[in-house]
Structure formats: structure tokens, C-alpha cells
Amino acid sequence: MLQQTTVVAVVPYFERFLARFPNVKELAQAEESEVLKLWEGLGYYSRARNIYKAARIVVAQFDGVFPSTVTELQQLPGIGRYTAGAIVSFAFDERAPIVEANTLRLYARLLGYDGDPRSTEGQRLLWEFAEVVLPQSQPGRFNQALMELGASVCSPKSPQCETCPVSGFCRAFRDQTQSTIPRLAKRAEITAVIEASVAVRKKDAYLLRRRNAGERWAGLWDFVRFELTPAESITQIIDAVRDQTGLKIDLGPQIAELKHAVTRYRITLKCFTAETVSGTLHKHEEWEWVPAHRFGEFPLSVTGRKFAKLLAADNG
DNA sequence: AATGCGGGGCT
DNA sequence: AGCCCAGCATT
Numbered sequence: 001m002l003q004q005t006t007v008v009a010v011v012p013y014f015e016r017f018l019a020r021f022p023n024v025k026e027l028a029q030a031e032e033s034e035v036l037k038l039w040e041g042l043g044y045y046s047r048a049r050n051i052y053k054a055a056r057i058v059v060a061q062f063d064g065v066f067p068s069t070v071t072e073l074q075q076l077p078g079i080g081r082y083t084a085g086a087i088v089s090f091a092f093d094e095r096a097p098i099v100e101a102n103t104l105r106l107y108a109r110l111l112g113y114d115g116d117p118r119s120t121e122g123q124r125l126l127w128e129f130a131e132v133v134l135p136q137s138q139p140g141r142f143n144q145a146l147m148e149l150g151a152s153v154c155s156p157k158s159p160q161c162e163t164c165p166v167s168g169f170c171r172a173f174r175d176q177t178q179s180t181i182p183r184l185a186k187r188a189e190i191t192a193v194i195e196a197s198v199a200v201r202k203k204d205a206y207l208l209r210r211r212n213a214g215e216r217w218a219g220l221w222d223f224v225r226f227e228l229t230p231a232e233s234i235t236q237i238i239d240a241v242r243d244q245t246g247l248k249i250d251l252g253p254q255i256a257e258l259k260h261a262v263t264r265y266r267i268t269l270k271c272f273t274a275e276t277v278s279g280t281l282h283k284h285e286e287w288e289w290v291p292a293h294r295f296g297e298f299p300l301s302v303t304g305r306k307f308a309k310l311l312a313a314d315n316g
Numbered sequence: 317a318a319t320g321c322g323g324g325g326c327t
Numbered sequence: 328a329g330c331c332c333a334g335c336a337t338t
Contacts, residue, residue, distance in 0.1 A: 001333090002333040003332095003333070004321090004333085004334050004335090005322085005324090006323095006333090007332090008332095009323075009324055009325080010333090041323075042323075043324085044321055044323085045322080047334090047335085078335065080335050081335090082333075082335090083333085083335085098333085100334075101333065102333070103333090120317075157326095157330090157331095184330095184331090187330080188318095190329095216322090260323090261322080261323075261324095262321080262322055262323075263321055263322070264319090
């Protein structure tokens with residue numbers, strides 16, 4: 001959960017997740033959709049699919065006993081060099097180096113490394129350093145301590161060098177380059193996208209689609225949804241709904257405009273209702289009529305959830 | 317080496 | 328409006 005996600009955001013998800021899946025066997029016995037439901041809103045949903053796959057592998061191939069070496073752990077889906085090192089050093093207190101956001105910043109500053117720490121060269125350097133500084137005794141405690149130092153003292157902006165216990169070893173402090181190190185590559189440009197979502201209703205049920213593997217929010221459910229071209233008109237939205245679902249609709253009023261940032265897109269989502277519905281649904285398995293009271297069983301995309309909330313408010 | 321993947325918190 | 332976050336997998 002913590003991969004590229006702040007502790008603050010993770011905590012409530014972590015609590016709920018462990019309450020429901022206290023051990024690897026319980027997780028392995030669940031349905032993937034239930035795992036995704038608990039992950040709903042946290043983002044990077046491949047992590048949920050991966051931890052579920054990994055649990056099943058641990059149970060099926062390791063007899064339910066978690067592997068304890070970096071090499072074995074890295075074979076599991078979703079476990080890379082950092083996570084494997086974290087598990088080995090934290091859980092088993094074996095000597096395995098780690099480099100993540102906090103130690104990356106700390107080590108780059110200690111070394112005074114002026115290049116991009118995420119480049120191949122930077123990674124080689126930092127992992128080498130992490131290996132060299134790692135003590136024989138209590139490596140897990142050491143790794144966690146340095147992560148904490150990176151998070152609390154060696155912060156991205158205005159680090160507290162005056163109170164830092166290792167400022168005497170820090171090249172960035174010596175050279176007063178804390179503000180320019182680490183020099184992370186600029187993020188990709190943001191593209192603005194306009195989409196439309198239509199709540200197609202039959203009696204008390206709405207038409208939802210389980211998003212396919214390989215597309216964004218794979219495995220999560222969503223209302224009918226598609227990208228609009230700038231000149232899109234009402235009739236073109238109606239046509240798009242028919243293309244996707246096979247259903248003929250009369251478009252109701254737009255009830256909301258949701259703004260949502262995802263990866264390198266800033267999405268403006270225009271949310272509509274469908275007044276009348278006729279015709280037959282395309283025989284694609286991913287479509288399902290879901291009564292509103294059963295939404296709790298379906299992991300929804302964030303925008304899908306917001307839309308559903310609006311619809312509930314709309315219906316009184 | 318570059319890109320896709322999410323969402324929220326903080327400045 | 329940017330920047331950043333206990334990264335990983337794929338191309």
C-alpha cells in the first residue's frame with residue numbers, strides 16, 4: 001500500500017485490510033473483487049491485484065510460509081527490489097539494503113550526488129551506498145531509522161540540517177546544496193481531457209461496466225464513460241452510448257462536472273442521466289445492471305463513486 | 317531509458 | 328498550480 005503513497009493516506013486502508021485479511025491464507029481465499037473493494041480509492045490498483053496474486057502463490061507454492069530471501073520475494077508480483085529488501089530487513093532482520101523516497105533523498109544529499117537519483121547511474125550509486133552503510137547488527141532497525149530520518153529531518157523542502165545527527169557527514173550540507181539535491185527529473189506534462197459519463201437506469205438498477213485488464217482502473221466498475229472531442233454534441237453522446245452498449249437513450253440533463261487528475265491527465269468529466277432507455281444490451285460480459293443498493297459489492301472508480309453519490313442525492 | 321499507473325496532502 | 332509520496336511492471 002505504501003508504494004508511492006503517503007503513510008497518512010494508507011493508514012485507514014491498512015487497518016481495514018488487516019481486519020478483513022489477518023493473514024496470507026485468508027487473503028488467498030478471498031475473491032479478487034473483494035480485495036479491490038477494500039482498495040477502492042487508494043489508487044494504483046495493480047498493487048491490489050498483485051498482493052492477491054502473491055498471496056495465492058505463497059499459499060500454493062510456499063505452503064503458506066512467506067519466503068525470506070530477496071531473490072525469492074522479488075519473484076512475487078508487485079514485490080521489487082525495495083519491497084523485498086524491506087520485508088527481509090524489517091520482518092526477518094536480515095541484512096538487505098533498501099532505497100526508497102526517503103533514503104533516496106537522504107543518501108543523495110549525504111553523497112552530494114548532483115545527477116538524477118532515479119537514473120540508472122544514480123540507482124547504482126545509491127543502492128551501493130545503502131549496501132555499504134548497512135551494519136551487521138540490527139539492519140532492519142537501521143533501515144527504518146534512516147527512512148525516518150529522511151522523512152522527518154531530511155525533508156524535501158527546508159530540511160532541518162541544524163538538528164540533523166549526520167550533517168557532519170553530509171556533502172550537501174557542507175556545500176549548501178540541500179535545496180538542489182536530489183535533482184529529480186521533471187514530471188511528464190499534463191494533458192487536459194474531457195469525458196462524459198452517463199447513468200443509464202432501468203428501474204432501480206444502473207448500467208455498470210467492469211473495466212478490462214490493460215486499461216486504467218482495470219477490475220473496477222464504472223458507469224458508461226467515454227472521451228469527448230471538443231465539438232461533441234448531445235446527439236454524438238447518444239450515439240456513443242449506443243455504440244458502447246447497444247442501447248438507445250434519450251439524454252437527460254447534465255447533473256455534474258467532476259474534475260479529476262490521474263497520472264498525466266487532468267480529466268473533466270461531464271455527468272449525465274439517461275431519461276429513456278430502449279433496445280438490447282450488447283452481449284459483452286463486462287456490462288451489468290446493478291441496483292443502487294448493491295453498489296457496496298462493486299469496487300467503483302473514484303469518479304464512479306462520486307457520480308453514484310450525486311445520483312443518490314438527486315433521487316432524494 | 318521511458319512510460320503508465322491514482323489519488324490526496326501540502327506549499 | 329506544482330510537487331511529492333515506504334515503486335513496480337512493461338515496453
